[in-house]
Amino acid sequence: xxxxxxxxxxxxxxxxxxxxxxxxxxxxxxxxxxxxxxxxxxxxxxxxxxxxxxxxxxxxxxxxxxxxxxxxxxxxxxxxxxxxxxxxxxxxxxxxxxxxxxxxxxxxxxx
Amino acid sequence: xxxxxxxxxxxxxxxxxxxxxxxxxxxxxxxxxxxxxxxxxxxxxxxxxxxxxxxxxxxxxxxxxxxxxxxxxxxxxxxxxxxxxxxxxxxxxxxxxxxxxxxxxxxxxxxx
Numbered sequence: 001x002x003x004x005x006x007x008x009x010x011x012x013x014x015x016x017x018x019x020x021x022x023x024x025x026x027x028x029x030x031x032x033x034x035x036x037x038x039x040x041x042x043x044x045x046x047x048x049x050x051x052x053x054x055x056x057x058x059x060x061x062x063x064x065x066x067x068x069x070x071x072x073x074x075x076x077x078x079x080x081x082x083x084x085x086x087x088x089x090x091x092x093x094x095x096x097x098x099x100x101x102x103x104x105x106x107x108x109x110x111x
Numbered sequence: 112x113x114x115x116x117x118x119x120x121x122x123x124x125x126x127x128x129x130x131x132x133x134x135x136x137x138x139x140x141x142x143x144x145x146x147x148x149x150x151x152x153x154x155x156x157x158x159x160x161x162x163x164x165x166x167x168x169x170x171x172x173x174x175x176x177x178x179x180x181x182x183x184x185x186x187x188x189x190x191x192x193x194x195x196x197x198x199x200x201x202x203x204x205x206x207x208x209x210x211x212x213x214x215x216x217x218x219x220x221x222x223x
Binding site: 100 | 153155201212215
């Protein structure tokens, strides 16, 4: 298996633009997580899905953030409109109950 | 909510010196996991501890889970430059399925 695949690896966008981050989890994993990593706040859990259903989105910062998982092999995290404070590395991870397998991350820069 | 605190935030050692990072949870944990993130990389799972007082070793790395299942430590003996990175602990609450709560990590720098 190729592991968790995220795209794009890097994204630079202007404030106010819509940003969509994509994730393909490991086949067979039933949990999918979106994390945001910054120096100040560390690794923050934004939202997680179980069997494609959002279970806990209490970590989503505000209504500008939304996430979907239309099927077991694909998830998106959307930010609309983006703001400079959204600049961070966004990780997707998948799991089958024990450890989380992280993707390579998307480094988002909002200017 | 559950909090996982990790200390120190940062440590710089000379190659060959030992290193320890400590993790403390505000609540009793079902289990604790440790991850390593190399600079520019992503967190990679190292180990999971489940039992009270458990000690596990991976070569030069020794992991401990406290008797009360609220704290844990990772000790590296005789560090090498390949140990450079950030080490995270991540705790899972006792009741039902719960997600991992990550500590903020300890960044380790090893000078040759």
